[in-house]
Amino acid sequence: MGALIGLMVGTGLLLIGWALNEPAWQPARRTRSTGRLEDLLARSGVEGVSPPQVVALCVAAFAVFGFILTAISGVTAIGGIFGLMAGAFPIAVLRGRAQRRARDHAALWPDAVDNLSSAVRAGLSLPEALMQLGERGPVGLRPPFTQFGRDYQASGRFHDSLDQLKARLADPVGDRVVEALRIAREVGGGDLGRVLRSLSGFLRDDLRTRGELESRQSWTVNGARLAVAAPWVVLLFMCLQPDVIHRFATPAGGIVLAGGAVLCVVAYRLMMWIGRLPDEKRILA
DSSP: OOHHHHHHHHHHHEEEEEETTTOOTTTOOHHHHHHHHHHHHHTTTTOOOOHHHHHHHHHHHHHHHHHHHHHHOOOOHHHHHHHHHHHHHHHHHHHHHHHHHHHHHHHHHHHHHHHHHHHTTTTHHHHHHHHHHHHSOOOHHHHHHHHHHHHHHHOOOOHHHHHHHHHHHHHHHHHHHHHHOOOOHHHTTHHHHHHHHHHHHHHHHHHHHHHHHHHHHHHHHHHHHHHHHHHHHHHHHTTTTTHHGGGGHHHHHHHHHHHHHHHHHHHHHHHHHHOOHHHHHOOOO
């Protein structure tokens, strides 16, 4: 058991050091998992954090909490399971942040599109219409458009600045607005104002409908989370009773813990899949 604990701690420290000292000049090899993490970081609005650093944080959380729970309970299986939960926690935080950011942006986009449509009707050029959103648009959407203005003033390249804006927004509605503006810039957009007004109306209808569905769905989601968390909270308190918890130190106890963990994960994922709402996919991302 001591060798296993030492291996977990050493691996965690090694990955943390590797992530913090990764050479900036080294080209990043983009794998499927790295691409997912990059997309998750973009959607959650986290800047200055790379996928290797997130992985290192997950491994460090696994090693630290696994070591602590193993030392408290004296059962390696319990330490391993709670270590896995701790290791998955940073990813869960990022996903929750991405979902909240998407909801916040969904509530702001109708007003932003209205402002953009008004600027276009007033005769502003497309770059000026986008830059004014950084000053007069919804507060939650101002930073990306303010940065767009800086990029455009520094380079003068509209399409490159749009690409950077699209990457910062990391939002399906933002993708549609950006691509509509790109087409209007290239081939002329006499109907751009009408398209933006129609998009604003659609976004408001979608926001109202989704809000009603999410309010009805909340009890299902909260019930699923409570049902999954309850047995592990009980197990955590049981770790303070050595005469009870030592039963899980046997092979049969390890099988019970592993089976319970698998069943909880499957049941939770199934409940979330049943109660899920369709997510709008990004286009040309």
